[in-house]
Amino acid sequence: MTASSTTADVPRQRGGDSEAPVLEVRDLHVEFATREGVVKAVNGVNYSVSSGETLAVLGESGSGKSVTAQAIMGILDSPPGRVAKGEILFRGQDILKLPENERRKLRGPKMAMIFQDALSALNPVFSVGNQLGEMFRVHQGMSKKDAKVKAIELMDRVKIPAAKSRVDDYPHQFSGGMRQRIMIAMALALEPDLIIADEPTTALDVTVQAQVMDLLADLQREYNMGLILITHDLGVVADVADKIAVMYAGRIVEQAPVHELYKRPAHPYTRGLLDSIPRLDQKGQELYAIKGLPPNLLKAPSGCAFNPRCPKAQDICRTEMPPLLQVTEQDGTELAGRASACHFREEQLHG
Amino acid sequence: MTELTKSTSVAGDATAPAQAANAEAEPAVARVTQWGEIRHRFLANKLAVVGLGLVLLLFLTAAFAPLIAPQDPLAQDLNNTLQEPGNGHLLGTDALGRDQFSRIIYGTRIAVEIGLASIFLACLIGIVIGALAGYFGRATDSVLMRIADVFFAFPLLIGAIVIIIAMGRGVMPVIISLAVFSWPTVSRLLRSSILSVREADYVLAARALGADTRRIILRHIIPNSIAAVMAYAAFSVGGAIVAEASLSFLGVGVSPEVPEWGNMLAAAKDFMGVKDFLWTYPSIAIVLTVLGFVFVGDGLRDALDPKLR
């Protein structure tokens, strides 16, 4: 079977150039034109992800994390949205420069996306088999019958019980967890190099969340794919991610390997996020919450966008925008893969 | 559901970031400011304002018809029949030498009278029956809704003709016949919005706080359902005016001697190609009036429920 031969091949290839990132985002700017003015949703984001690596992008809603993902996939609503500046390198090639038709061919076979709400992300009027099989029919010109066989295989793959009898069912006939598995199956169908999962478990029950997350992680390992996991849930991230980028108001405010970040956040916003996770050992204490609301992107505050909410904000925070800079140990040694956009990053890290 | 103009719909476009930004900046729905909000959104809609202008013009013309009309709309002048526009008659004269401009001006009265009265009556019946059905549910609901189905099943014009057969021509029969076949839409609207509002959080909250049912209906359910009814009503007044003119055009509306646009068109029909001014001007009057109500209805609907755009 073709499927088995490719699965055997591809990981080897990928293993070959694991040093070069699958995807690299450079200085990405995304804007939305609205009646009230131009909304700058993403303002110079940089990140990369390699084969087999998981990058978690963290942030509140409106922080620009989903928009970045949509820009990568090329599914921004445009108009009004557009990439104003920047590069998105997929295996070294700037895909923003590709003609739409070329770019389309990447989607599915090379990169795929998993959406937050599988119920609305699956077309309600087509059977799941149809929607899964569509990947094979469109990209590989497979016949309807063969595509259906593949669809059943995929459903088995993501552990949907009785796949054969359910392949003709419609999305609304599945439970939330099962639907998300179908989304995952659809993303995996053509074994892409990169998967972007946009809050894949947010809409699910807690018990199901872990199952789906585990499944995703297993499959990622198995296929050695790059994974961008977009979430606002720090709990989810800890187990699966290799590195984390924290976004706030369209910028990355902190970047770090996962455990480093948990141990020692280098940005007050990250600190706030971590503190707001309920912990068993602090039962009975009042839960921490970051005060205030995310900024209005139409009129972002001057200086650091987080300053109105920051407990440690100083005058400089209100006037000068802090760039994303390398974070060092107290002795000055650079911390690999760590950066923070805070005027007082060192204090935050060590204090 | 549908969009009207560029200006109004852009706001609805707020994609992820802007939406998030706006939504969170205005927490929950501040019910106190709702009406102000609606007015604001309505007035921001250019077509709606144009429509409002047309409707106001219609009302004013109807109210001050005797002052505006240069002549008695019934005064005949058999020596000056079928005069082309001009020569002392701005829009010409009809087959009995009556001043067409004055007749069109007076025609606003019938249009306003029938349009408003029939829809008001329809809303009244519809709200009562819809509220009863939605509130009591079960047997009451199914009986009332079957009755509504019966009336709903008559195409408006055809049903209206049947009633007019029984009642004879005239203003009152037209009003009644239009109302009788329009109310089911209102009651369905009200019933379904009651059913959905009944489970809405703030109603559950009110119930949890121990508010009694009647209070809930009057204070929470009706005001929230009325919005949809109002938009429907504004839109339907235009429809009722068209229906009323259609009935007259078919020779079953108000009495032929009444200065009314449909009557004028019916009388002018045979002059097609000979005296075209006889039907063009009443047509323009009808179109402007209906457009006015359509614009207002659209604008109201959009303002009341921006989601629907």
Next chain:
Amino acid sequence: MRGATSAKWVVGAVIVAMAATACSSNDAGSKDSAKGGTFRLGITEPTAIDPYNSQESEGALVTHNLFTGLYSATVDGKLKPELAESVQTSDDGKTWTFKIKQGTKFSNGEAVDAESFVRGWTRVVAKDSASDVAYPFAGINGYKELNGGNATTFAGVTAPDASTLKVELSEADFEFDKKTVHQAFSPVPKVAGAASNKAYNDAPIGNGPFKMEGSWQHNKSITLVRNDDYGLEKAKLAKVEISILNSANGSTLEYQGFQSGQFDWARMPTPQQPVAKAKYSPMKKWIEADTSGVNYLVAFNQTAPLNNPDARKAISYAIDREAIAKGVFQGMQKPATSVLPPSFADTYQDGVCSSCVKQDKEKAKQYAEKGGLKPGTVLDFGYNTGAGHEEWVQAVAQQLKDVLGLDVKLNGKPFKEALAQQQDKATGGIWRSAWGADYPTPDNFLYPLLDSGSINEDPATGKAAGDNRGRYNNPKFDELITKARGTKDPAARAAVYKEAEKLAVDEEQGLIPLWKRTQFRLAATDKFNNIQLDFFEDPNLAEISAK
């Protein structure tokens, strides 16, 4: 869709037509049958073309050309013998003996004899037929029994031999022969069967100058072809194609069809008449005729406020017929000054209704005062809607208001409702009405409209079922009518009818004449010779010939 189906129809019709012409040209000795031309016109759907129930002008058009009876009427209301070779009338005016011309045939070959007439007449009057045109037979002995279902034969109509038709009347009527021009008096062949014979209803076999080609295509068409075996003077046209148009806009369609060359004969909508006249009159394609009818106002003689002649005269004087004719009808209607139409040359009295001649406000007011019509008196003015009367009644109402200060209440109703109200005993005021003659006799106006015998009041409900809905009731007038009917000499009879009209219409103003019945037609005189409007307001198909 439409295109496909109607294309099929057209093809079908062409094939039928070709077959028909092919057949007839093979017939011996009818070389000219393919010649003669085709006359095309539009009518609205008739009620019936079978003589048993053929009634309005459209039905008459077809029936008269399919059937030939004892007499026909000329345009000016004169009798023209057809199958009646001779007639004898008893001195009491009750027994009529007609000699039927022998040797003529129905188009199925059956001979036309006296029995065919008995058959035809019986068929109309029989109860089961429920015919709308049985009333002209009402004066014949045995009518009540046959019409009421108590007899199956018509006692007063007998055929002693094949060429003799004997008719016995219950009352003297020296004008009975004139009644027989009505198409209901047609002979029918044996195949006609009962009135419920649907096949015959839609494709009657007759003895007229034309015969049916195929059946009546309801709402589509009726096609007539020349009857080459016709026993009298044969028609010249080879074919008559009658398109059936929507009655809602029949005249508009006819007019447009004429303009585009689709029709050779047409009516036109009133508003278009002046334009059409200006255009077609110089081309000699314009036909204008005062026909045998009158437009008038019913005045309710027995109910206030018009229960005296003075009040009725006040109304009549107050109306400016001339102004309305000019202003509203754009000069296309002419004021009527009598009930009997000018087409009845022997009895026509121009200006017999002195109040009709000219509007006279002074006289109107004087009569109003005498008749108790005070300013502010409520006057109901009824009319039937949907028939084009909406406009001019308003003009009349306005004049009554202006001149007499009456509070005129216009009351438009669909015809049947209007009728019910007119028949009601309590109804007062005036009502718009019109009358057209069924046969060319003054009796056909004066008796139904003004004789007390035509009130026909139902004792239980008080409803007037007759045509004298104004309930004019004057024994003197009734006497005159009876006298006229019993007068054998035509000139003396005409004098009595004139006297009766003067009494009822002038002296007592039993009803109020308004306009003559004036008809306008367009005719393709460039293609056809001798086109005229006949007594029934139809083209004289049997006499038209192609140029």
Next chain:
Amino acid sequence: MGRYVIRRLGQMVVVLFGATVILFCCLFVLPGDPVGSLGGDKARDPAVVEALRERYGLNDPLPVQYGNFVKNLAQGDLGEDYTQRRPVTEVLAPKLTNTAELALAAIVLDILIGLLAGLIAALFRYSFWDVLITLLTTMAVGFPSFVIGMVLQKVFVVQFKWFPLISDGTMNSLILPAFTLAILDAALVARLMRGTMLEVLRADYVKTAVAKGLPRRTVLVKHVMRNSIIPVVTYLGISFGSLLGGALITEAIFNWDGIGLALVQAVQQQNNPIIIGVVSFGVAVFVLLNLLVDLLYAVLDPRIRLA
């Protein structure tokens, strides 16, 4: 599904019963005698009136008349028309064909014009075409069909003579009436289509489809159209009533020999069997059509469960 259909058919019978009862009551209160006059405006002979009243059972009490009506209706018999005395079914059949033709042509136009205009407006949102279409559709809603009909007739028949005034049985004579009848619904369909499509275009599953690397055409035709069409189908079902009402006007203006014109004439003539025939037919078709639309809705949208 089967049970649902049966239940709905049951409701339909109730609705039809109610509608015909209303109809009978309205006709019964009329003062005129339905057989009281001839086709023209002459009174009928009393003897004939009586004979006809007997023949048509008009002397029976209303409930008996209604019972007979229902009994005959069950056998597909709508009685006899009062003027020509031909079976109503026979009189109405060709008219029905004509109206069906007109209505069908109008619905096809509705769908063609409406969907296309809505599609263009939604896809090229805020473009010149969108603004134009939005404006035109909004205006069209304000133009009563008799005004549209008269304008079309004046311009294309009287002025340019492109179309015949008399229906000559060709496609040509169908165009203007069908257009007149279609215009309002086409505009409403376009507005509905535009709105729905904009909503659908924003839907997550469309994003998914794009993210799956489907060609634009597949995304539009399969994923967007299929979902956008659902409300349009429902709308067309409900709009059938207004279509019939519009047919009254359109047929009157264009002399289209359909049931609408027959109704208007029957009202003037108090030809009750025709009125009853046309109105009950209209009601029945409307109700049946809505059942079909609901069933179709369930087919188009698998989320709908008929119960």
